Amino acid sequence: MKRTILHCDLNCFFASAEMLYHPEYRNVPMAVSGDRKERHGIILAKNVPAKRRGVRTAETINEALRKCPELILCEPDYETYEYLSMKVRELYYEYTDRIEPFGIDECWLDISESIPYFGSWQSIVFSLLKRVREEIGLTLSIGISFNKVYAKLASDIAKEDDFFKIDSADDISGLPVKGLLGVGEKNDRILKQHGILTIGDAAKQDAAFLHSILGKFGISLYLYANGLDDSPVARFDEPCDPARSISSTSTCARDIRDRDDMKIVLIRLSENVGHRLKEQGLYFDTVHLILRDTDLNVQTMQTKLAENSDLAKEICDRAWELFENDHGLSFPLRSVGVAVSGLSSHKTGSQVSLFSQDERYSLKQKNKETAIEEIRRRFGRDAVFSLRVLEDPELSKIENKNKSYQGR
Amino acid sequence: MIRKYVDVICLNDKGGNIRPLFLIWDEEKRVPIKKVKEICPRASLKVGGSGLRYTCVFEPNRIRHLYYDRGKWYVEMNDHVL
Numbered sequence: 001m002k003r004t005i006l007h008c009d010l011n012c013f014f015a016s017a018e019m020l021y022h023p024e025y026r027n028v029p030m031a032v033s034g035d036r037k038e039r040h041g042i043i044l045a046k047n048v049p050a051k052r053r054g055v056r057t058a059e060t061i062n063e064a065l066r067k068c069p070e071l072i073l074c075e076p077d078y079e080t081y082e083y084l085s086m087k088v089r090e091l092y093y094e095y096t097d098r099i100e101p102f103g104i105d106e107c108w109l110d111i112s113e114s115i116p117y118f119g120s121w122q123s124i125v126f127s128l129l130k131r132v133r134e135e136i137g138l139t140l141s142i143g144i145s146f147n148k149v150y151a152k153l154a155s156d157i158a159k160e161d162d163f164f165k166i167d168s169a170d171d172i173s174g175l176p177v178k179g180l181l182g183v184g185e186k187n188d189r190i191l192k193q194h195g196i197l198t199i200g201d202a203a204k205q206d207a208a209f210l211h212s213i214l215g216k217f218g219i220s221l222y223l224y225a226n227g228l229d230d231s232p233v234a235r236f237d238e239p240c241d242p243a244r245s246i247s248s249t250s251t252c253a254r255d256i257r258d259r260d261d262m263k264i265v266l267i268r269l270s271e272n273v274g275h276r277l278k279e280q281g282l283y284f285d286t287v288h289l290i291l292r293d294t295d296l297n298v299q300t301m302q303t304k305l306a307e308n309s310d311l312a313k314e315i316c317d318r319a320w321e322l323f324e325n326d327h328g329l330s331f332p333l334r335s336v337g338v339a340v341s342g343l344s345s346h347k348t349g350s351q352v353s354l355f356s357q358d359e360r361y362s363l364k365q366k367n368k369e370t371a372i373e374e375i376r377r378r379f380g381r382d383a384v385f386s387l388r389v390l391e392d393p394e395l396s397k398i399e400n401k402n403k404s405y406q407g408r
Numbered sequence: 409m410i411r412k413y414v415d416v417i418c419l420n421d422k423g424g425n426i427r428p429l430f431l432i433w434d435e436e437k438r439v440p441i442k443k444v445k446e447i448c449p450r451a452s453l454k455v456g457g458s459g460l461r462y463t464c465v466f467e468p469n470r471i472r473h474l475y476y477d478r479g480k481w482y483v484e485m486n487d488h489v490l
Contacts, residue, residue, distance in 0.1 A: 020451060022456055135451060
């Protein structure tokens with residue numbers, strides 16, 4: 001049976017949420033941006049008047065203000081966004097239990113089995129558009145198709161408060177291949193080099209050829225372009241995919257000027273990641289360090305451990321080793337990120353002699369971090385921290401959890 | 409139009425429902441709510457906000473919307489009234 005999948009995308013979500021609570025912003029150029037003072041200075045979302053003035057998502061605040069000096073900037077109110085997102089999701093559950101969120105403002109809904117209860121897919125789509133507009137005060141773009149990838153593409157094509165349906169692969173063969181899920185700038189460039197410009201071009205290629213130029217994603221692209229993606233929409237009561245990595249990134253209030261600054265930031269980021277690992281009962285075996293200089297050049301490095309660990313100290317030490325190796329970037333640095341991957345819920349390790357020096361050190365560190373975690377659990381995250389971070393509180397000010405909401 | 413937050417005296421019944429009984433106007437005047445005609449989720453596009461809309465009947469048969477949004481009550485009001 002051909003499935004009917006909806007991809008529901010809340011239009012300019014952050015900006016719409018701000019306009020919902022501040023109607024005075026509706027007809028003037030307005031954007032939600034990161035904190036200017038703390039230099040998370042990019043546009044996260046903008047309303048239609050701002051878009052008309054050329055303001056783009058992800059550009060810097062200064063660039064946006066150059067184009068539109070009267071642009072009103074709002075700081076993001078994530079609590080409200082999460083509240084509205086949850087309300088919209090509750091509304092979706094009145095139509096189907098097969099709902100898979102894709103970020104805070106997008107969801108796939110498999111309504112194949114709900115259609116008999118509502119009469120037709122049209123009645124579900126019209127009802128969703130109307131109810132989200134009237135009951136929540138936001139607008140949706142709904143994409144409809146027989147698989148998730150096409151439904152997402154259709155919602156990108158759909159206008160605000162409207163829907164678009166893709167019935168077959170032929171409908172979209174002339175569209176740019178970049179519109180497909182997962183085809184970013186880099187893949188698009190590679191595909192262009194091989195003369196693959198449209199989805200139709202990609203569909204005509206051999207899967208092995210796409211694999212040879214794009215790696216593993218080449219196979220996915222072959223399936224996507226030919227409308228063969230059959231990945232299911234997750235049910236709300238199914239467990240989510242376990243996290244594949246945990247990261248913490250900081251754009252500090254000022255540039256990182258030397259090794260001392262770097263050490264402070266690494267300690268704080270590692271503590272953050274370590275805290276989240278312990279919260280989830282996970283161990284890691286690979287540490288990544290991501291550096292970005294003031295010209296926005298990015299350098300990433302990684303190292304694998306002989307045995308996995310959940311210690312913040314281990315993350316910090318490995319990240320420091322990576323940093324000490326030649327990283328090709330020079331001070332000042334604008335931002336630093338630490339990530340861990342190779343996550344597992346079990347401790348693995350090589351056979352070591354009981355109470356060897358390393359083992360004893362590791363046990364001691366483990367006890368120390370467990371005690372710190374307990375203090376944090378009872379008295380809050382900032383109840384205890386390394387003395388080193390007090391040397392420069394400005395540098396050590398880092399968000400606890402990374403939330404990637406860009407482009408809403 | 410502006411959003412005016414108000415104090416409300418409610419009845420939380422055994423079924424877990426909330427029924428507004430009195431609206432406190434200007435911090436002192438207790439205005440009885442005769443009847444709640446309708447409760448529905450609704451956005452207030454005039455003053456901004458999204459929550460539950462209570463259509464209330466006040467004495468003498470005046471109907472007004474009372475909104476309940478994240479634990480707070482508000483009414484829509486013409487700003488020139490203030």
